[in-house]
Amino acid sequence: METQRLLSEPAPGISASPSEENMRYFNVMILGPAQSPYEGGVFKLELFLPEEYPMAAPKVRFLTKIYHPNIDKLGRICLDILKDKWSPALQIRTVLLSIQALLSAPNPDDPLSDNIAKHWKANEAEAVETAKEWTRLYASGA
Amino acid sequence: MFGNYGQRYIVLTEKDINERQEEDIGKVSAVLSIRREEACVLLHHYKWNISKLSDEWFADEEKVRDIVGLLLNGIDLPNSRKLTCGICFEGYSSDVMSSAGCDHFYCHECWEGYISAAISDGPGCLSLRCPDPSCGAMVLQNMINKLAKDDDKVRYARFILRAYVEDSKKTKWCPAPDCTCAVEFVSDGNYDVSCNCKFSFCWNCTEEAHRPVNCETVSRWILKNSAESENMNWILANSKPCPKCKRPIEKNQGCMHMTCTPPCKFEFCWLCLGSWAEHGERTGGFYACNRYESAKKEGVYDETEARRERAKNSLERYMHYYERWASNQTSRQKAQADLQKAEKEQLAKLTDVFGIPETQLKFIIEAWSQIIECRRVLKWTYAYGYYLDDKVKSEFFEYLQGEAESGLERLHQCAEKDLQSFLTVRSDNTEPAPSIAEFGDFRVKLAGLTSVTRNYFENLVQALEAGLEDVHSTAQGTTSSNATNIPSKKAVTKGKTKKQLPRTSSDNSDEGWPCERCTFINPSSVDACSVCDKHRY
Numbered sequence: 030m031e032t033q034r035l036l037s038e039p040a041p042g043i044s045a046s047p048s049e050e051n052m053r054y055f056n057v058m059i060l061g062p063a064q065s066p067y068e069g070g071v072f073k074l075e076l077f078l079p080e081e082y083p084m085a086a087p088k089v090r091f092l093t094k095i096y097h098p099n100i101d102k103l104g105r106i107c108l109d110i111l112k113d114k115w116s117p118a119l120q121i122r123t124v125l126l127s128i129q130a131l132l133s134a135p136n137p138d139d140p141l142s143d144n145i146a147k148h149w150k151a152n153e154a155e156a157v158e159t160a161k162e163w164t165r166l167y168a169s170g171a
Numbered sequence: 172m173f174g175n176y177g178q179r180y181i182v183l184t185e186k187d188i189n190e191r192q193e194e195d196i197g198k199v200s201a202v203l204s205i206r207r208e209e210a211c212v213l214l215h216h217y218k219w220n221i222s223k224l225s226d227e228w229f230a231d232e233e234k235v236r237d238i239v240g241l242l243l244n245g246i247d248l249p250n251s252r253k254l255t256c257g258i259c260f261e262g263y264s265s266d267v268m269s270s271a272g273c274d275h276f277y278c279h280e281c282w283e284g285y286i287s288a289a290i291s292d293g294p295g296c297l298s299l300r301c302p303d304p305s306c307g308a309m310v311l312q313n314m315i316n317k318l319a320k321d322d323d324k325v326r327y328a329r330f331i332l333r334a335y336v337e338d339s340k341k342t343k344w345c346p347a348p349d350c351t352c353a354v355e356f357v358s359d360g361n362y363d364v365s366c367n368c369k370f371s372f373c374w375n376c377t378e379e380a381h382r383p384v385n386c387e388t389v390s391r392w393i394l395k396n397s398a399e400s401e402n403m404n405w406i407l408a409n410s411k412p413c414p415k416c417k418r419p420i421e422k423n424q425g426c427m428h429m430t431c432t433p434p435c436k437f438e439f440c441w442l443c444l445g446s447w448a449e450h451g452e453r454t455g456g457f458y459a460c461n462r463y464e465s466a467k468k469e470g471v472y473d474e475t476e477a478r479r480e481r482a483k484n485s486l487e488r489y490m491h492y493y494e495r496w497a498s499n500q501t502s503r504q505k506a507q508a509d510l511q512k513a514e515k516e517q518l519a520k521l522t523d524v525f526g527i528p529e530t531q532l533k534f535i536i537e538a539w540s541q542i543i544e545c546r547r548v549l550k551w552t553y554a555y556g557y558y559l560d561d562k563v564k565s566e567f568f569e570y571l572q573g574e575a576e577s578g579l580e581r582l583h584q585c586a587e588k589d590l591q592s593f594l595t596v597r598s599d600n601t602e603p604a605p606s607i608a609e610f611g612d613f614r615v616k617l618a619g620l621t622s623v624t625r626n627y628f629e630n631l632v633q634a635l636e637a638g639l640e641d642v643h644s645t646a647q648g649t650t651s652s653n654a655t656n657i658p659s660k661k662a663v664t665k666g667k668t669k670k671q672l673p674r675t676s677s678d679n680s681d682e683g684w685p686c687e688r689c690t691f692i693n694p695s696s697v698d699a700c701s702v703c704d705k706h707r708y
């Protein structure tokens with residue numbers, strides 16, 4: 030089963046453990062990638078496998094507050110493979126790696142959060158500072 | 172199929188569509204030497220444009236294959252060893268694993284789920300690719316038929332059929348609910364088409380048929396209606412207070428001639444609430460309740476004074492046109508129901524009572540068909556009138572529209588009410604049963620009104636389609652109060668090439684006399700036209 034594979038072949042900087050009450054629910058942790066504004070942060074996510082999985086995409090959401098143009102206030106993520114580009118041949122592991130990659134390469138041209146994307150485009154340096162600040166405030170792992 | 176010659180359009184049943192599609196697929200598979208299911212996805216990709224597909228195929232087959240995801244050589248199954256499914260990670264023997272021709276093998280259970288999810292997402296399943304995100308291999312229909320659930324196979328085939336109609340620039344579905352036909356449009360020009368299901372629609376904009384009004388006016392009008400729908404709800408109400416006794420009177424008939432319930436019995440016009448007695452010869456035969464200006468002048472809107480104060484002038488004007496548009500729509504639906512009733516019950520009953528064979532009762536069916544068509548035209552002329560802002564043209568238009576409308580009201584009333592007296596057979600003998608001679612008179616009257624009304628509407632349609640161009644040269648200085656001083660008599664009679672009524676060879680008074688105004692041939696025993704009330708001398 031995929032879950033065992035996920036646990037036995039962990040990706041660097043990512044962990045996922047199924048909840049005890051519900052085997053479809055996973056607690057996920059992603060470390061902020063090096064050389065990104067999220068470096069040093071520990072981000073908590075929840076991942077839920079819907080009934081139709083793997084024919085339908087898993088549902089993933091950030092629990093830790095994060096300042097990122099493709100992630101909104103509720104932690105929802107704008108990522109194509111979680112929507113129309115989903116394929117059952119993708120795995121939970123691929124999804125989490127893609128989310129980690131999104132932290133390294135924010136894409137303000139395809140925003141989920143308009144305000145943050147505007148900020149990013151108008152003054153990237155300042156936006157990056159805010160992201161670092163939020164990482165310190167909310168994702169210090171404490 | 173032969174004899175499409177001169178047809179403006181062709182109605183295609185589901186079977187026709189299927190045959191054409193199979194024919195196209197067969198042609199392409201023969202010319203490109205590929206399998207039918209490959210031809211099918213290629214055609215779908217090229218929107219069933221065979222010449223474009225074959226041009227590009229023969230220019231660069233490899234490129235086309237690459238874009239569409241058609242692999243040149245399928246990969247043979249690795250010898251019957253155990254494989255791991257790339258979706259569920261279970262191990263299976265290779266005979267229960269399949270790939271889309273590439274080397275990504277999945278178990279049949281996972282394939283079934285994958286295909287099912289794609290099909291429930293909609294017609295996008297027609298370009299379903301291998302589940303591996305890096306692979307573009309197309310999943311062909313033979314895979315679907317091998318691996319999908321039965322109802323998914325049916326749905327997939329339906330999507331192919333739909334795509335055939337929807338991708339083509341020349342075919343469109345009939346918009347009638349529950350109709351499965353499509354219509355292929357062949358020529359230019361008049362877009363009105365009539366489907367096998369009897370629904371008439373404009374092929375260009377797929378609204379119901381709206382000749383002689385153009386698509387642009389129709390879409391503006393429909394948009395306007397939806398913007399104003401809240402203000403207009405009261406108009407759709409099916410009852411109005413009687414202008415005399417103020418009791419609410421329900422409109423349950425198609426014609427606009429209302430008669431209040433006893434003891435009042437006041438006869439009035441549903442549209443203008445004016446006395447019906449003034450809708451004919453007594454006003455010089457001039458029908459005016461289609462006119463916004465005269466309705467305003469005479470203050471008949473006083474009934475709605477409170478509403479009027481709230482409403483702006485422009486809204487009031489819109490209401491005038493909208494109410495007439497909507498009333499004609501309702502009347503048309505009523506007439507359609509009446510036509511069915513006539514076909515299903517009334518003709519048989521008349522045959523019973525009068526011993527007239529049904530073949531000789533066709534004039535009743537013709538009358539109803541004419542009413543239905545005229546209500547449709549008349550309805551759309553109100554949208555036309557609303558956007559017409561040339562004063563001279565407006566006057567001419569309203570004259571033609573008024574003539575047509577008053578003719579239609581007489582016809583509708585005759586079909587609706589006069590017919591009733593022949594259908595209610597009295598068993599108590601309180602009144603003498605109508606004689607066969609009376610029925611003959613009714614036949615003459617109804618058939619005459621049908622043909623007169625047809626003439627009026629042909630004139631109206633022709634004039635509108637010509638953009639009311641005749642008006643400037645001929646209609647100067649006419650006023651709307653004098654019926655003998657008809658604006659543009661030229662335009663009114665122009666184009667009337669055929670006379671619908673049989674004409675007698677001379678003015679022989681034994682044969683009856685033709686009415687000067689409406690062309691109806693009257694019996695010599697009457698001095699006023701039985702159709703339009705105009706006097707003979």
Ligand SMILES: [Zn+2]
Pocket residue numbers: 256257258259260261277278279280281282
């Ligand atoms: Zn499987």
Ligand SMILES: [Zn+2]
Pocket residue numbers: 271273274275301302303306307308
């Ligand atoms: Zn593949």
Ligand SMILES: [Zn+2]
Pocket residue numbers: 345346347350351352366367368369370
């Ligand atoms: Zn139809």
Ligand SMILES: [Zn+2]
Pocket residue numbers: 362373374375376377378381385386389
């Ligand atoms: Zn149209």
Ligand SMILES: [Zn+2]
Pocket residue numbers: 413414415416417418431432435436437
């Ligand atoms: Zn009354």
Ligand SMILES: [Zn+2]
Pocket residue numbers: 440441442443444445450459460461
């Ligand atoms: Zn009236």
Ligand SMILES: [Zn+2]
Pocket residue numbers: 686687688689690691700701702703704705
């Ligand atoms: Zn007449």
